Amino acid sequence: MDTGRNSLPADSLRVSIFHNLASHLAAMRPKQWTKNLVVFAAPLFAFSINLQSFLGGLFAFILFCSASSSFYLINDIADVASDRQHPVKCKRPIAAGLVSIPVAIGMALILLGGALSISWWRSPQLGAAITGYAVLQVAYNLKLKRLVILDVIAIATGFVLRAFGGAAATDIVLSAWFLLCTAMLALFLGIEKRKAELRLAEIQGTKLRAVLRRYSLPLLGRMESVVTTGTVLAYALWSSGPALHGASTPWMLITLPFVLYGIFRYQLLSDPQEIAHEGEDHLEKGGRSERPEEVLLKDKGILFTVIAWICTCFVILLLKNQGIIQ
Secondary structure, three states, rough: OOOHHHHHHHHHHHHHHHHHHHHHHHHHOOHHHHHHHHHHHHHHOOOOOOHHHHHHHHHHHHHHHHHHHHHHHHHHHHOHHHHHOOOOOOOOOOOOOOOOOOHHHHHHHHHHHHHHHHHHOOOOOHHHHHHHHHHHHHHHHHHHOOOOOOHHOOOOHHHHHHHHHHHHHOOOOHHHHHHHHEEEEHHHHHHHHHHHHHHHHHHHHHOOOOOHHHHOHHHHHHHHHHHHHHHHHHHHHHHHHHHOOOOOHHHHHHHHHHHHHHHHHHHHOOHHHHHHHHHHHHHHOHHHHOOOOHHHEEEEEEHHHHHHHHHHHHHHHHHHHHOOOO
């Protein structure tokens, strides 16, 4: 008879523990971890698709997730007072009081310290990539995010460091084409993010941050045109094959349409007419391109393009290894 009564506190305890763990995980912002998938780009570009390169990329992915989460925690601790006054950010675990500041500090120290020590233990190159990323985050939060143009370059540099870390973890020598393609695409994403942030501020009528006041939609549009052209040209030249010291086979040109569609699709998501077409929810949020980490997970067009690109690369690699194509 007492068994049922005794199970209630136990069930409540389990629920409490689950919610507590969920809050601590949410404070690490796992949705942002999709940015760290760039570590797998080096093996894909080098056609080094095997279990060893996958495990090496996964190792780098975990380390970058740990390092990035530590800075999300630090930022939320530093901004806790202002976040509690914000209509959306007040729901973040630290601002909402679901994760205490001392615990958040401990989590940040463990995550960052672990990522740095393990990366240097793995290899000096990976350690340098993680350390460079950490230094960049400190510089970005203290100064660079307030400097026009340099803020976007800093965002792009973070992606390049992730790609470099993925190459170091898989023992792959990076090519100049790979670094150029990664940098140009990262610049494109950074500019698109600034466009969405500026549009969001205009839609909501909120006060612009100092750095956003230095930008305008026409300026960002011109920057976008330059970077988009550079991205497409760099990828096209790389995929042309060994003749230009690019991919190991010119058949990679087949994947160019996927890259074009992905870029155009991302631009569509930030277009004012598309935002209005998607309804009030996206009008209030300024469009999905303000949150690039969510586009890969939620936009079916982008997700399909990425999957199709990866599958096409696998087929080309398989046919090349079988000697069917050169």
